[in-house]
Amino acid sequence: MTLKEINVKERVIVKKLNGQGAVKRRIMDMGITRGVEIYVRKLAPLGDPIEVTVRGYELSIRKEEATMIEVEKVA
Amino acid sequence: MSINIALAGNPNSGKTTLFNALTGSHQFVGNWPGVTVEKKMGKYKENKDIVITDLPGIYSLSPYTLEEVVSREFLLNEKVDVILNIVDGSHLERNLYLTTQLLELGIPVVVAINMVDVIEKRGDKINYKSLSKELGCPVVAISALKNTGIQEMMSEIKKIAYQPFAVRNIYNDEINHALKELSQTLPEKVDEGKQLFYSIKLLERDYQILSAFNMTANEEVIKPLEEKFGDDSESFITDARYNYISFLIKNYYIRANSQQLTMSDKIDKIVTNRLLALPIFALVMFIVYYISVTTVGTTMTDWTNDVLFGEIIPPAIENFLISIGCADWLQGLILEGIIGGVGAVLGFVPQMLVLFLFLAILEDCGYMARVAFIMDRLFRKFGLSGKSFIPMLIGSGCGVPAIMASRTIESDRDRKMTIMTTTFIPCSAKLPIIGLIAGALFNGSAWVAPSAYFVGVLAIIVSGVILKKTKIFAGNPAPFVMEMPAYHMPRVVNVFRSMWERGYSFIKKAGTVILISAIVIWFLNTFGLEDGNFVMVESMENSFLSKIGQTFAWVFTPLGWGHWKAAVASITGLVAKENVVQTLGQLYGFIEVAENGDEIWKTLAMSFTPLSAYSFLVFNLLCAPCFAAIGAIKREMNNTKWTIFAIAYQCLFAYVVALIIYQIGNAIFYGIFNIWTIIAIVLFIAMIYLLIRPTFHLEKVEMDF
Ligand SMILES: Nc1nc2c(ncn2[C@@H]2O[C@H](COP(=O)(O)OP(=O)(O)OP(=O)(O)O)[C@@H](O)[C@H]2O)c(=O)[nH]1
Numbered sequence: 122m123t124l125k126e127i128n129v130k131e132r133v134i135v136k137k138l139n140g141q142g143a144v145k146r147r148i149m150d151m152g153i154t155r156g157v158e159i160y161v162r163k164l165a166p167l168g169d170p171i172e173v174t175v176r177g178y179e180l181s182i183r184k185e186e187a188t189m190i191e192v193e194k195v196a
Numbered sequence: 197m198s199i200n201i202a203l204a205g206n207p208n209s210g211k212t213t214l215f216n217a218l219t220g221s222h223q224f225v226g227n228w229p230g231v232t233v234e235k236k237m238g239k240y241k242e243n244k245d246i247v248i249t250d251l252p253g254i255y256s257l258s259p260y261t262l263e264e265v266v267s268r269e270f271l272l273n274e275k276v277d278v279i280l281n282i283v284d285g286s287h288l289e290r291n292l293y294l295t296t297q298l299l300e301l302g303i304p305v306v307v308a309i310n311m312v313d314v315i316e317k318r319g320d321k322i323n324y325k326s327l328s329k330e331l332g333c334p335v336v337a338i339s340a341l342k343n344t345g346i347q348e349m350m351s352e353i354k355k356i357a358y359q360p361f362a363v364r365n366i367y368n369d370e371i372n373h374a375l376k377e378l379s380q381t382l383p384e385k386v387d388e389g390k391q392l393f394y395s396i397k398l399l400e401r402d403y404q405i406l407s408a409f410n411m412t413a414n415e416e417v418i419k420p421l422e423e424k425f426g427d428d429s430e431s432f433i434t435d436a437r438y439n440y441i442s443f444l445i446k447n448y449y450i451r452a453n454s455q456q457l458t459m460s461d462k463i464d465k466i467v468t469n470r471l472l473a474l475p476i477f478a479l480v481m482f483i484v485y486y487i488s489v490t491t492v493g494t495t496m497t498d499w500t501n502d503v504l505f506g507e508i509i510p511p512a513i514e515n516f517l518i519s520i521g522c523a524d525w526l527q528g529l530i531l532e533g534i535i536g537g538v539g540a541v542l543g544f545v546p547q548m549l550v551l552f553l554f555l556a557i558l559e560d561c562g563y564m565a566r567v568a569f570i571m572d573r574l575f576r577k578f579g580l581s582g583k584s585f586i587p588m589l590i591g592s593g594c595g596v597p598a599i600m601a602s603r604t605i606e607s608d609r610d611r612k613m614t615i616m617t618t619t620f621i622p623c624s625a626k627l628p629i630i631g632l633i634a635g636a637l638f639n640g641s642a643w644v645a646p647s648a649y650f651v652g653v654l655a656i657i658v659s660g661v662i663l664k665k666t667k668i669f670a671g672n673p674a675p676f677v678m679e680m681p682a683y684h685m686p687r688v689v690n691v692f693r694s695m696w697e698r699g700y701s702f703i704k705k706a707g708t709v710i711l712i713s714a715i716v717i718w719f720l721n722t723f724g725l726e727d728g729n730f731v732m733v734e735s736m737e738n739s740f741l742s743k744i745g746q747t748f749a750w751v752f753t754p755l756g757w758g759h760w761k762a763a764v765a766s767i768t769g770l771v772a773k774e775n776v777v778q779t780l781g782q783l784y785g786f787i788e789v790a791e792n793g794d795e796i797w798k799t800l801a802m803s804f805t806p807l808s809a810y811s812f813l814v815f816n817l818l819c820a821p822c823f824a825a826i827g828a829i830k831r832e833m834n835n836t837k838w839t840i841f842a843i844a845y846q847c848l849f850a851y852v853v854a855l856i857i858y859q860i861g862n863a864i865f866y867g868i869f870n871i872w873t874i875i876a877i878v879l880f881i882a883m884i885y886l887l888i889r890p891t892f893h894l895e896k897v898e899m900d901f
């Protein structure tokens with residue numbers, strides 16, 4: 122499943138990043154790499170983008186980019 | 197010994213704050229990523245041989261965003277003796293990612309962990325000594341804001357400059373093996389220390405470096421590794437870096453076990469709450485502009501205009517000039533030209549200061565990034581990004597920094613669109629025009645000022661939708677990946693300094709550009725040819741200015757104000773928007789009626805109808821910005837064709853909107869129909885069509901960042 126499908130207040134682990142080029146590199150530069158834990162903090166009032174906590178800081182990304190991030194829920 | 201220090205670090209890590217502390221200068225700081233967009237140099241206060249360069253914040257040295265390329269080129273090609281890497285200690289993990297890259301450049305690095313005040317407050321601990329040993333470079337704890345640790349940092353810099361510096365290699369044997377092979381293919385000129393950096397770039401297939409060296413990617417080396425890792429080379433390098441950082445954090449960062457919400461979290465819960473976010477946003481905007489434009493601002497502005505530049509200064513100066521027996525023409529120049537013109541502009545200083553105060557608070561508290569977050573969905577609908585909002589908000593102060601702030605928008609398309617539309621928002625120099633028209637023609641009605649902002653916002657939306665559907669702007673929306681900074685109380689010093697700097701540059705403009713235009717306008721307006729002689733004209737209609745204005749005033753006849761005074765005022769507005777009011781101030785002789793208070797706007801009101809005045813206002817708000825802003829557009833577009841396109845679009849758009857307002861308004865309110873009414877209706881329908889027609893689709897859409 123991808124990060125887009127994760128509900129607010131859930132915790133996940135990144136399995137894999139799809140896509141390529143600039144967008145993927147940017148997402149990885151910001152700390153979303155394989156094995157990292159992501160906490161979905163909130164959804165913007167209009168339903169997009171989302172805000173997540175990753176590596177101890179808050180990052181906002183659009184749902185479209187979130188579909189590139191394959192994740193697994195933390196038990 | 198002279199040392200060149202480059203300040204490198206993530207956006208919003210406090211580089212500029214430190215730069216100001218070290219050099220004693222007053223560059224803008226703000227609490228959102230991307231405040232500084234141009235490098236700035238300064239000298240260390242205590243030792244002028246030490247030169248410090250403040251670079252734009254970057255997250256990485258990848259070739260994908262403009263700032264990253266600029267910073268990387270600066271670090272590689274300029275004479276940099278020491279890289280001072282500012283690391284935001286409260287976001288240590290992500291900040292160290294750039295550090296791992298900087299340590300590969302073969303330039304001595306000092307890592308300054310900033311915001312230790314925040315870390316201490318949280319109760320977290322960092323083991324600086326071990327971290328320093330592990331990274332192989334000095335690590336110092338500082339607070340740029342509280343000015344602690346600065347001396348130690350500077351002495352580390354002095355120690356390390358000009359010393360040999362060993363790069364930090366964090367890769368495993370497999371990767372290193374490949375790097376070794378690639379390094380042998382590097383051109384001879386690459387010196388020893390930079391080999392690691394360049395080999396990694398070759399491995400990553402960095403197109404900028406490859407083309408600079410005239411090389412192609414060495415697939416024989418790269419492909420097998422990629423298969424082994426099951427991922428592309430950029431990704432496994434990034435993975436390796438972050439794995440290394442995870443190790444550092446685990447061992448050297450001790451988190452105080454507090455699960456409770458911080459103040460910032462609590463504020464954020466309310467401010468970006470799903471139900472409350474939009475109302476709060478609307479309320480904030482309303483308060484900012486209502487207070488600065490309509491209430492406090494106007495009260496103070498009225499006083500300066502009517503009392504200070506009405507009852508106090510002009511009579512005093514007039515009496516003084518008479519008492520010293522000053523020549524008539526010189527009296528005219530000083531009273532009508534300079535005080536009438538420049539005074540008309542200076543009267544708006546209080547209003548602007550109030551606006552600048554609010555902007556400074558918004559910038560420093562951390563709300564800007566939230567607005568981008570809240571508005572992104574909406575902005576994307578008309579072809580912009582949530583990040584476009586920041587330039588627009590700054591643009592209500594001044595268009596020049598606003599256009600420059602658009603640099604943080606990664607996508608070329610979104611950035612161009614933002615540059616083209618951001619000056620539709622009335623900047624502070626346009627406030628006087630709004631104030632004047634509202635006061636003279638609409639009895640100071642409270643709706644005029646808000647409507648001006650509304651027109652600006654609407655112009656952006658309409659342009660966004662229209663342009664997005666054209667071929668040049670077609671394509672997928674660019675990604676939105678943005679850090680959300682923590683909220684903090686705006687710092688009083690920052691806020692007042694920022695307010696003052698902006699206010700001062702406005703006043704300075706009044707004393708230079710506007711003063712000169714005032715003198716030129718006065719001259720052209722006072723002299724002319726009468727009976728073939730060069731004289732001080734009896735009737736204004738004979739002046740040079742009037743003759744010049746009459747040659748092109750007809751252009752504006754369809755807009756309802758085809759008389760030379762208004763035409764001239766609009767043109768002088770290109771020099772600086774304040775000139776519009778300055779020119780009208782002279783041409784309608786405010787100075788003479790000002791003495792009896794409320795008479796001040798009567799003469800102006802006689803040559804306009806409310807409708808033509810509103811059309812004049814709209815045209816001047818939307819048309820090409822002042823020369824300074826046009827210059828900024830040219831710099832940011834970096835392309836003459838695009839600049840001309842932007843300016844032409846703005847002028848055309850302004851003309852069409854003003855025409856529609858005036859002609860259709862005339863038909864509705866006064867029942868006046870003529871050929872222009874039909875043209876206006878046709879244009880209106882055309883605009884609606886452009887708004888609702890289907891989007892242009894490219895067959896193959898490139899995703900560019
Ligand atoms: N608490 C605390 N805040 C700081 C410190 N240093 C800077 N800040 C705040 O951090 C924010 C960012 O500071 P800037 O100096 O504008 O950051 P920058 O690195 O120049 O940012 P960009 O220009 O966007 O790259 C501002 O709100 C500062 O007031 C510090 O030592 N402690």
Ligand SMILES: [Mg+2]
Nearest residue numbers: 211212231232
């Ligand atoms: Mg800065």
